[in-house]
Amino acid sequence: MTTTPAIEFDRVAYGVGELSAEFAFSREPGTVTAILGPSGAGKSTLLNLAAGFLEPREGQIRIDGKPVGGLPPATRGVSMVFQDNNLFAHLDIRTNIGLGLDPALKLDAAAWARVEAALDRVGLAGFGKRQPGSLSGGERQRVALARAFVRRRPLLLLDEPFDGLGPGLAADMLRLMLEIRAEVGATVLMVTHDPDEARAAADRILLISKGKIAADADAAGFFDRTDLPELEAYLGRQRGA
Numbered sequence: 014m015t016t017t018p019a020i021e022f023d024r025v026a027y028g029v030g031e032l033s034a035e036f037a038f039s040r041e042p043g044t045v046t047a048i049l050g051p052s053g054a055g056k057s058t059l060l061n062l063a064a065g066f067l068e069p070r071e072g073q074i075r076i077d078g079k080p081v082g083g084l085p086p087a088t089r090g091v092s093m094v095f096q097d098n099n100l101f102a103h104l105d106i107r108t109n110i111g112l113g114l115d116p117a118l119k120l121d122a123a124a125w126a127r128v129e130a131a132l133d134r135v136g137l138a139g140f141g142k143r144q145p146g147s148l149s150g151g152e153r154q155r156v157a158l159a160r161a162f163v164r165r166r167p168l169l170l171l172d173e174p175f176d177g178l179g180p181g182l183a184a185d186m187l188r189l190m191l192e193i194r195a196e197v198g199a200t201v202l203m204v205t206h207d208p209d210e211a212r213a214a215a216d217r218i219l220l221i222s223k224g225k226i227a228a229d230a231d232a233a234g235f236f237d238r239t240d241l242p243e244l245e246a247y248l249g250r251q252r253g254a
């Protein structure tokens with residue numbers, strides 16, 4: 014019996030600015046994929062297509078076997094953490110997280126307890142009443158992670174989620190992400206610029222170059238490969254030295 018992929022890009026094409034992006038891949042449920050590639054390669058574009066913030070020009074995206082063309086992000090069973098602008102600036106932290114559980118904010122005591130527990134898990138217990146503007150960038154990023162985690166959606170889309178946290182905290186948040194992934198059985202697509210993060214967390218790698226998938230490979234041993242010019246260029250390794 015074959016497993017229905019958690020997500021499939023079936024010959025998806027999308028034009029943005031100068032870039033013509035073409036993506037075709039699929040992922041088994043519960044896998045973690047690190048998406049790597051140079052700045053401007055199309056990594057965020059890929060996540061935004063999956064989430065439904067962008068629509069393909071050609072091809073089809075399926076989530077859990079169902080075509081999602083035209084479906085808004087809220088109905089796709091995905092949670093996304095962006096590089097920035099994740100929070101509503103005029104709402105306090107607990108409300109920002111609570112909205113992830115119910116956009117109408119009709120939450121019972123147990124749901125608010127989950128909000129507090131999520132804040133605790135990202136190391137921000139007691140921050141619930143504060144406004145986003147009074148938090149540091151890294152603290153805001155952790156609130157966005159708490160909101161994504163509390164939703165427990167089957168597909169987690171993370172765009173450089175641990176950027177700017179510093180190595181220790183980034184490692185803590187990465188471990189937490191893997192715990193939540195295991196609890197929920199979620200599938201993760203994660204853009205990162207950090208090979209160590211990819212090594213620590215990912216089962217698979219998607220290397221993106223100029224809007225195309227240059228490699229769709231196992232994470233194990235990926236960075237030791239010498240057969241991929243795009244990887245050499247991305248890592249800045251000299252050939253034949």
Ligand SMILES: Nc1ncnc2c1ncn2[C@@H]1O[C@H](COP(=O)(O)OP(=O)(O)OP(=O)(O)O)[C@@H](O)[C@H]1O
Nearest residue numbers: 029030031032050051052053054055056057058059
């Ligand atoms: N709305 C837009 N209009 C025009 N060009 C755009 C638009 N959005 C993105 N682009 C361009 O599309 C290309 C891909 O952008 P994308 O954000 O997907 O790259 P990325 O790989 O995530 O880069 P980074 O690592 O720097 O975040 C870039 O050249 C970008 O300038």
